[in-house]
Amino acid sequence: MVQRFKVFAKLQTAQDYETLVEGLLCELHFIPKCLAFAELLDEHNLRKRITELQEYRRMGITTAQEAEVYETAKAARVSALYWCRVQS
Secondary structure (H helix, E strand, C coil): CHHHHHHHHCCCCHHHHHHHHHHHHHHCCCCCCCCCHHHHHHHHHHHHHHHHHHHHHHCCCCCHHHHHHHHHHHHHHHHHHHHHHHHC
């Protein structure tokens, strides 16, 4: 749900965006009013990190140093793929 509102983040300050999303989610009863927007972001960040760690496990990565090397190589692959598509 939060992903749908990211487009508005470009038009507002961070605080205004958080207020907007929190208000909309509360209004739609997706979250109780007592649940802070920061808690939703924490949950999102945790889920994202878990996904990263699961990817590392699938790739056989066991140390932080190996993860750093993997992420650097992955970024290079994505960048090269992007430039190949742009030049085509």
